[in-house]
Amino acid sequence: MPRFSVIVPAYKVQAYLPECLDSVLSQSYPDLELIAVDDCSPDACGAIIDEYAARDARVKPVHLAENQGLGPARNAGMAEATGDYLVFLDSDDTLTPDALRAVADRLKETGDPDVLVFDYARTYWDGRQVRNQLGAQLTEQGPAPFRLEDRPGLLRLLMVAWNKACRRDFVERHGFRFPPGYYEDTPWTFPVLLTAQSLATLDRVCVHYRQRRRGSILGTTSTQHFDLFEQYDRVFAYVEQRPELTRWRPELFRRMVDHYATVFSKPGRLPRGSHGAFLRRARAHYRRYRVPGVRLRPRHALVRFGLHRTFRALRLAAAVRRQVLKSAVRLFRAVRTAGLRLHYRVQLRLPLRADRAVFAAREGRGDPAALEEAFRTLAPRLGTAWVVRPGQEHAAPAGPRRLRPGTAAYWTALARSRYLVSDAGFEGRLRKRPGQVFVQTRQGTPLAHAGLDLLERPAAARDADPAELLRDVDQWDYVLSGNRHATLTWERVLPGGYTTLEYGLPRTDVLQRATAADVTRLRASLGIPEGAVAILYAPARRDHLRTQRPLLDLERIVRRLGPRYVVLARTHVPVHGTRIIDVSAHPDPAGLCLASDVLLTDYAPVMFDYAGLDRPIVVHAEDWAVYEAVHGAYLDLPAAPPGAVARDEDELIDIFATGHWYGSRSAQLRAAFRERFCPWDDGRAAERVVRRVVLGETEPPPVVPLAERTPAPAACARAPLATVPQPPGPRPVTDSR
Structure with a gap:
């Protein structure tokens, strides 16, 4: 049984279909089946699908005897699906490289939720790419999986099927099917999100949503936009049959009214002469599904009262008002900026101080x-x-x-x-x-x-x-x-x-000048228990990711290591837990270094500072290849580290549990690293700079040799490490690695 069933309906897309199919079959996560449905397309779509099926056994061709539309074509694909999760992809769109691997990893992280929602980007015919503007709703921060009531903002996303992975047994158990019609995604997406007992998000662009030069089907002028009313009837019928979903009626009502107002007000959607009929239908739906007390936006008055001409006049007046306010703000800022520039130019002509x-x-x-x-x-x-x-x-x-x-x-x-x-x-x-x-x-x-x-x-x-x-x-x-x-x-x-x-x-400098008393004071201010081994966890920021995600399960780590260990977490996402102290907002990194007994990092520059303390450093290099590919690296860190190196979380736990983090091999690596990168860090660096730059002295004060430096010892260096809890069984020899 494959992990994913990717369902691709095809109709009149022969120019785009090969790129779509290639984007699926070239995924780095190969555990999939591709169900390509030829919706009786009059062009070469059917032949293209058969050619791909002959070349790749993962392709399942489905040929419909007559054209049924996007919704029924997807249903035909679902009937053939055997994968754990259903992924829908329109035949002119594409999956981004490694998208399914990212989806599979996130599903595993979140315990196989009913639905995983991921992000997309619009790709235009002129080469532009624009990421979903509501992508902030997909943040991975917070608990996962979750229920919709925990993240109701997901209902604001584009109501489509192709930005989700749905567990197949969940879909079959509830009998979800796509209806026929122009807006078939609406009565699918709302019920799926409302019914799911577990949801998760992936803050990553997994689909490139193609914007054709002449627009999508939903952007064309047609009376088929009236299909929207029938689809919302289906949505509310689904809710009415399930009393536990009644609480969602206000939000569905608000979304419905907004959808109607959008279709009505978008130029080129409704044919000339059909606006009045559309507005009458919208007003009837407003009265039928109205929920008292729901606050609506001003433009929703168009649907409520059916005031076509009044709405256009109000919209024009609002546009004029916004433009006037923007102009006033721009004028104020321009005057202020000009005044500051003039002030700066005047100051530049006055004597230096x-x-x-x-x-x-x-x-x-x-x-x-x-x-x-x-x-x-x-x-x-x-x-x-x-x-x-x-x-x-x-x-x-x-x-x-x-x-x-x-x-x-x-x-x-x-x-x-x-x-x-x-x-x-x-x-x-x-x-x-x-x-x-x-x-x-x-x-x-x-x-x-x-x-x-x-x-x-x-x-x-x-x-x-x-x-x-x-x-x-x-x-x-x-x-x-x-x-x-x-x-x-x-x-x-x-x-x-x-x-x-x-x-x-x-x-x-402060790291070299601090005393044991300073270390004791700093530990007390941070709430580190006396006698605890304090691990300062300070990972590098992944600038290529919009959402910074936890790289380690810190709660699992401290639970495995036992009550003697405490983690000072200086991360880019909030962390909480027993014996985990969040110091992300602490203004003094040097103080955190002094208070800790060992540094746990990946590729953060703090390792070069910390090496000067001559305290143990452990490097977590699980994603080194990715980091090096994205950011580049001047050093082969795993080959010449400042201490023990862990390739995964289990190996990291083993390094601490066995004492390898402070063993002789780690000390040798740290000494070589310290000699290379800390030759001048003797506590007088700032003095050298000031004497040269301000006092004009050309010869800097002499450097204290590494062997003669006495940085403040770590707190655990004054406590017997032999009392650190160890797992049962014989302890390996730490220096043999």
Whole structure:
């Protein structure tokens, strides 16, 4: 029995059918059957289907004796289906590569729900692709599977069959069938979603919904749009026969009225002279299925009262009002922007303030915050200011004056401060003046591709503009580097006339200066139980994914490891559970590093900082091939890791349970990694930068050798690890791996 039965009805689509069938048969998940239904098509569709069936045993051809329409053709395909799940695909659309594998993985993750809803993108004849605008309803965050009452927003999605995978025994048990007609998807989709006991979502484009040059059938001018009334009669008849679904009548009523108003108001849908008849039918349905107390949108008055001409007048008035408001807002913004630009130009002509410095960080504090503290300590005459972007108020250091981007004070500071320090950049309109000094700290040691190398990685680069990037680079005077690898990478991918200061990373200074008392205080503030082994879990963000999903089942991990372990989760999705402390919003990553006993990460740059602490690091590299393909990588991390490497969750649990995470082999790997990437991180990196940039000293203070550094020990280093709960049976020798 195959996992999927993909049902493809075909009628007058000979130009698109081969591409559709190829998109199914070329899927990386081959456990499928393709049921292609020739709906008595007058063109070559039937012959094409037979040709594919002769080449691939997974293709089941079905030929109907007479044309029956899309709904009955799908029913004929369902009668032949043997797969666990039914997937419907229109014959001019295509599945995206690896779509069925993603669907199969999500079904497994969510326990084989009745229905899985996935996303789509419209593909236009001119090459454009536009993702579903309501795709946010498909977020995978939260519990799964779920019931419709938990996520009623799914009813707002396009009511079609081809964005879902339905369990076949669920469909057969409830006798779901497609009716004939123009809008056959409506009385299928609503009952399926209302009846399903378990639903799940997949936030991934699995279908390319072709938009033909002359539009789809539903977009053509025809009296068949009147079929919509009969289909909604079927929907409400289904609900009336099942009292447990009565609570959904208000939402169905709202959707029905909105659908009628959309068809009526769309140009080119209804033939000339049929609008009055359509509106009368719509008004009759409004009265028949009306639910008292349901709030409707103003345009729904068209259906309620049947006021055709009044509706058009009101719509015109609303459009005029919206345009006036937009024009007023644009005028206000233009005047404000022009005023700020004039203010900035005036400030650029005033003398520089040699005793002023402005600092900014993309998120958190990082290197700019460490440098700001060093500026005030070593050059107390300098006044410092910190750029605080909306939502980052909690992460701003307490010492410097705060600046809000886009204000007059902000532009004054950028125009007249001698020192500008950032790990990303300032506004695109920044004009660095002669005499200003721009220190670019970057964001740690590069692992994934950066700078100009991102031109080859569009999924990771997103909307990066290389010309704008190089304009920024041309304004930099200094770029900080923590090691030779970073120096060589930055100078190649960010070519410019700046000077590289390979002095170490200022943000690691606190890791070297902290004491055991600091570690105890930080652990207490985070609520880490005394004697617990604290695992800091800090995975990298997957920038190519719109929805960040959990990569590990943290609850399962701590449950398997026992009560001695606690996880500090610094992830991109909310996490909860016993002995799991969510520190995603914590403003001080360095404090989390000090409070933990071991770092668990995948490809996050924090591993380079953490190595300086000389504490164990465990790398979870389950999707390394995917990450490297999307983001690129400067290092073969699994081949030269900073510690033990786990390829899956079970191996990760084994590494912790057996003690391999702190064994001698892990220590050897960490020592080699630390020697390569932490040569300067001795607690004086910020001091070196300030002495060179501000005080003008050309010789940096000497570096403390690695062997002589004494970073604060981990809390578990002072507790007997032998008491860590172990699974029954003999314990393997940890150093033999």
